[in-house]
Amino acid sequence: xxxxxxxxxRSLICSKMSLIRTSPLKESLTKVAKHCTSLSAKVPVVSPIxxxxxxxxxxxxxxxxxxxxRKFASSSSGSSNIKEIKSEEEFNNYLRKVQDxxxxxxxxxxxxxxxxxxxxxPIISELSGKYPALNIYKIDIDEEQLQKTLSTMNINSxxxxxxxxxxxxxxxxxxxxxxxxxxxxxxxxx
Numbered sequence: 106x107x108x109x110x111x112x113x114x115r116s117l118i119c120s121k122m123s124l125i126r127t128s129p130l131k132e133s134l135t136k137v138a139k140h141c142t143s144l145s146a147k148v149p150v151v152s153p154i155x156x157x158x159x160x161x162x163x164x165x166x167x168x169x170x171x172x173x174x175r176k177f178a179s180s181s182s183g184s185s186n187i188k189e190i191k192s193e194e195e196f197n198n199y200l201r202k203v204q205d206x207x208x209x210x211x212x213x214x215x216x217x218x219x220x221x222x223x224x225x226x227p228i229i230s231e232l233s234g235k236y237p238a239l240n241i242y243k244i245d246i247d248e249e250q251l252q253k254t255l256s257t258m259n260i261n262s263x264x265x266x267x268x269x270x271x272x273x274x275x276x277x278x279x280x281x282x283x284x285x286x287x288x289x290x291x292x293x294x295x
Contacts, residue, residue: 186233187241192250199242207272209294210240214255214265216247221281222264228283236294268293 190196203210213229215222233241246255246263258267268276268289276289 186237186239187230187243190242190244190251191248193254196242196244196251196254199240203240203269204272208240208269209236209238210242210269211290212258212267212269213241213243214246214258214260214263214267215243216245216263218247219263224281225264225283225286228286232287232290236290239290239294270294 188199190199199210200212202208211229213225215226229241233239244251244254246260262279264279264281266278266286266289267274268278270293275293278286278289
């Protein structure tokens with residue numbers, strides 16, 4: 106029985122192959138193969154780049170790129186006036202401090218997965234360097250301990266930036282509007 110099954114399978118395979126040989130599909134496949142062959146002849150062969158070549162030409166290799174990216178997408182980027190808030194208690198303490206002492210502050214609601222937030226991260230780091238008296242509090246909306254705070258503050262999208270001046274919210278920027286962000290910071294804190 107197995108012998109007949111194998112013979113039947115071979116005949117089916119052979120009949121399928123003969124269909125391909127005589128069908129328009131064969132012509133299409135032949136055209137694609139010729140096109141790919143002609144393209145490969147035109148593409149120059151590139152030798153792999155070495156770490157020395159990369160560093161001398163300013164090219165970032167994959168691991169270097171990730172380290173460079175993490176530097177900009179990190180929580181505080183080395184700035185002392187950007188503080189990452191991880192709990193509701195921390196949030197309430199910082200908010201109370203900003204309100205009681207009338208500190209200039211930005212509460213920056215963000216998420217790790219948010220592309221526009223990652224886009225704003227280096228700009229906010231730059232602003233924190235330019236305005237050292239400005240306190241920036243970075244809040245990750247995915248922190249479970251902050252869910253009550255998010256509903257209290259009415260945070261529905263990220264990035265959201267709440268600007269405090271004289272102990273009160275004086276402006277809000279929702280989205281990655283760099284011009285509006287920089288204009289707001291300059292008008293409130295310059």
